[in-house]
Amino acid sequence: MCGIAGIVANFEISGSLYWALHALQHRGQESGGISTYDNEIVHKYKGFGLVSEIFASGILQNLSGKTGLGHVRYPTTGGSKPENIQPFNFLFRNHSLSIVHNGNLINTNELRHEYEGRGHIFSTTSDTEVIAAILANEIIHGHTIDEAISFCMRNIRGSYAVIFMLDGVLYAFRDPLGIKPLCFGEFENGGHIVASESVALDAVGAKLLRDVVPGESICLKAGNVSPHRIMTVKSPAHCVFEYIYFARADSVIDGISVYDVRQKTGVLLAGESPAKADIVSPVPDSGTAAATGYASTSGIPFREALIKNRYIGRTFIMSTQTKREMAVRMKLNPVRGHITGKSVVLVDDSIVRGTTSRHIIALVREFGANEVHLRVASPPIIAPCYLGTDFPTREELISNRKSVVEVRKAIEATSLGHISLEGLIKAIGVPYSHLCTGCLTGKYPLAIDGEEEDFHGIEMIDPYKSSGL
Numbered sequence: 001m002c003g004i005a006g007i008v009a010n011f012e013i014s015g016s017l018y019w020a021l022h023a024l025q026h027r028g029q030e031s032g033g034i035s036t037y038d039n040e041i042v043h044k045y046k047g048f049g050l051v052s053e054i055f056a057s058g059i060l061q062n063l064s065g066k067t068g069l070g071h072v073r074y075p076t077t078g079g080s081k082p083e084n085i086q087p088f089n090f091l092f093r094n095h096s097l098s099i100v101h102n103g104n105l106i107n108t109n110e111l112r113h114e115y116e117g118r119g120h121i122f123s124t125t126s127d128t129e130v131i132a133a134i135l136a137n138e139i140i141h142g143h144t145i146d147e148a149i150s151f152c153m154r155n156i157r158g159s160y161a162v163i164f165m166l167d168g169v170l171y172a173f174r175d176p177l178g179i180k181p182l183c184f185g186e187f188e189n190g191g192h193i194v195a196s197e198s199v200a201l202d203a204v205g206a207k208l209l210r211d212v213v214p215g216e217s218i219c220l221k222a223g224n225v226s227p228h229r230i231m232t233v234k235s236p237a238h239c240v241f242e243y244i245y246f247a248r249a250d251s252v253i254d255g256i257s258v259y260d261v262r263q264k265t266g267v268l269l270a271g272e273s274p275a276k277a278d279i280v281s282p283v284p285d286s287g288t289a290a291a292t293g294y295a296s297t298s299g300i301p302f303r304e305a306l307i308k309n310r311y312i313g314r315t316f317i318m319s320t321q322t323k324r325e326m327a328v329r330m331k332l333n334p335v336r337g338h339i340t341g342k343s344v345v346l347v348d349d350s351i352v353r354g355t356t357s358r359h360i361i362a363l364v365r366e367f368g369a370n371e372v373h374l375r376v377a378s379p380p381i382i383a384p385c386y387l388g389t390d391f392p393t394r395e396e397l398i399s400n401r402k403s404v405v406e407v408r409k410a411i412e413a414t415s416l417g418h419i420s421l422e423g424l425i426k427a428i429g430v431p432y433s434h435l436c437t438g439c440l441t442g443k444y445p446l447a448i449d450g451e452e453e454d455f456h457g458i459e460m461i462d463p464y465k466s467s468g469l
């Protein structure tokens, strides 16, 4: 998770960055920050909380400049500490470097060890600082910025969408498997924005140009976008969970509408796992599009059984089980009149530990439902994620320990059905070989110690060849 955005324009950009990050808030709610450059110095502000809480009145006015970047954080590598809040800002040899990252490196420890051996001192436990150290080290040793990015991409492994600002110039690059999303667009009156999801572009009135191609870097400068293809792969490995849960339904990722994918999963799920019921209801919000698909195909009326309090965060990204359980009760309230005496199909995006599903089903029963059939718009999650999603260990994943029948019993559903992997891939509309399905299959798109690799064959290509817009 994590959301990132960078803007270069011919107007003061802190307000636009604020709204871009606000649109990406679903990707991380622990902390956030903005750094801007005013042709002389870098202005910066960051803190814990939601974007609207961090940037209280007056703060944005102090973040002057026409170039800048920002981050909303969901803690993975490094834990929840003030020093790990991004952007990270550095000064070295008359250069200023600010950097934000979405993803997770799997060779952070080796790289830290190597750079510490060269005398580099790290002030955070974040993998993002390792990326910054590599870039700075290359620049200090006289390499061009393109060479520094190329060297960095050849040496870091894992998932990464990175935006950095070096001496007021904005750069971005995306890992060669394209695991994490990154796209860019332009403002009508000049300037560009690069961000995790297209909703950030929509929020500031920018037009989506395209996604950053996996293995590509771009430089955004004074009205121009200069792309360089650094690495290439046989096929990408886009994270399927962006489509299932992470991304906002109104985003378009790698040319695919997230809403349409979710709706199609519901359509296919209704065929694969039918139920006899009085109403179909989503578990809001990420189950909503799939529930509309399920209802339209099954012919069962769509009626909301649960109403979401919009001021409670996403339960999956809360840090403890107790907080998550309390949040379910605070977040979802049943509509008694829709469910009393009824048989209900509930459509949810996924089952992780099973505890949230059990609480929701108990809540719907408590308000009078006779039967609760749970339909899940993802296959069972059976393995951890090493690439940026804080899924729990194999032992904590309920579907790793139990069969679908056993999970149904544990969560006390009348019936339980998941979409098949084939159905999910059909709904996304790209071949299986273009997706990361590690947490669903236990096969990962790159070599991870102790895990099975689904080979994607990363190769270097001419590092400075322009790919053209």
Ligand code: SF4
Residues within 6 Å of the ligand: 179, 238, 239, 240, 241, 242, 384, 385, 386, 387, 388, 389, 436, 437, 438, 439, 440
């Ligand atoms: S393992 Fe799962 S959550 Fe992690 S990147 Fe792959 S598909 Fe996404």
